[in-house]
Amino acid sequence: MKTLTVYRLGRVEYEDGLQLMKLFGETRRQGLCGDVLLLLEHPPVLTLGRAAKRFNIVASDESLAAEGVETFETDRGGDVTYHGPGQLVGYPIFLLPEGRQDVRRYVRDVEQCVIRTLAEYGVTSGTIPKWPGVWIGQEDSPDARKIGAIGVHLARWLTSHGFALNINTHLPHFNLIVPCGIREAGVTSLQKELGRSVPMAEVEEKIARHFADVFELQRVEPAPPTRTVSVTLVRGKGADARVLLLRRRPERGGFWQIVTGRLEPGEQPRDAAARELFEETGLRTDVVDLEYRHAFAVGSVVPPRLVEENGFAARCTAEFEVRLGDEHDAYEWVDVPTALARLPFRGLREGVQRAIRVLAE
Known part of the structure; x- marks a missing residue:
């Protein structure tokens, strides 16, 4: 039996998620891993599929900025959709075997995994032929409502993108768009249907089990991610x-970054952040927890090395x-736009932006 490795990543910036899909896709194509299911949450973002129409974004650019919602064009199928906290996003990276090389069957199988998961909560759902996704209610019912979006991409039977299931999602954000271009029906969430919040980890485990069952795969445990901290x-x-930027030595990549480093065994993130700040800059001071935790893949290597990072901030005087420590050969104090332009990962840029806001308070 072929294997399925399920990665439960927590928050992943959308841009970093695209990189994860690319790297895991290359890894799967080269036969360096079995099938992979990435389970995660994105910050607020609108994504436009290949069939998307810009007029289905009904909010102005100013309104999107005020709500902290970004916009991305993607190579998945479908129109415009919303991702945000409280929504479970799943990216199956599958190399479909000969007996399953059928696009419609693949989409039906993904839908079936979502439908079976909802059924465990006593929620009856299904599909509506003229509309994509997973729905509650019938096609001709005035209260038909979408609970799960499906948007997939296949290239030589390697899959990417996947599904977005509303668990504890902030539903008013769907008012920024015409979801999937469908004006005749609304959206819902598992929380709204049940009248209570639902633990995300619980849903992740159920849907992972159904993917293994439906696609006839044997689950294997992933290697734990590398745990790191960043300090702005x-x-x-x-x-x-x-903002202080440090340049890594050429043999370490030669790119610019903020203070970063790994946790030592048994070390707590705050302690690691203070230690790394001293080792890389010589500064001993308190660090501020940004309450920002995200996952990403380091560099462009195959197979990808997953990192789970906690963000912190600190302030120093002009004097x-x-x-510098051993890892870096140069440093610069730069303004915020320059820092954001130089940093290689979306998550690091988000950390800088949060640090500026928090330290200004």
């Missing part, structure tokens, strides 16, 4: 705020003199 060190405020 800031001096000055407002327009004068400057502080940086003392």
Whole structure:
């Protein structure tokens, strides 16, 4: 029996999620791993599939910015959809065997995994032929409502993208768009249907089990991710705020980053952040927990190395003199736009933006 490795990643920035799909796709294509299911949550984002029409985004750019919602064009099928916290997103990276090389069957199988999961909560759902996704209610019913979106991409029978199941999703964000271009029906969530919040980890386990059953795969446990911390060190405020960037030595990649490092065995993230800050800059000070935890893949290697990172911030005076550690060969104090342009991962950029907001309070 072929294998299925399920990665439960928590928050993943959408841009970093695209990179994860790409790297795991290459890994699967080369036969370096079995089938993979990535389970995660995205920050608020609108994604436009190949058939998307821009007029189905009904909110203005100013309204989207005020709500903290980004927009991305993707290569999946379908129109515009919304991803956000409380929504379970699943990216199956499957190399379909000869007996399953049928696009319609693959979509039906993904839908069936969602339908079976909802049934475990006593929620009856199904499909409506003229509309994509998983629905509660009948096609001709005025209260038909969508609970799960399906948008897939296949290239030489390698799958990517997948499904988005509303668990504890902030449903008012769907008012920013015409979901999947369907004006005749609404959206719902498992929380709304049950009248209570539902633990995400519980749903993840159920849907992972159904993917293994429906696709006849044997689940295997993934290797644990590398745990790291990042620290945005800031001096000055407002327009004068400057962020410290460190350049890794050429043999370590040669790119610019904020303070980063791994947790040592038994170490807590806050302690690791303070230690890394001292080792890489010579500064001993308290760090501020940004309450930001995200996952991403390091670099462009195959197979990908997964990282789970906690973000922190710290402030120093203008007189502080940086003392570089062994990992870096140069440093610069740069304004925020320059820092955001140089950092290689969307999650690091998000950490900088959060740090500027928190330290300004």
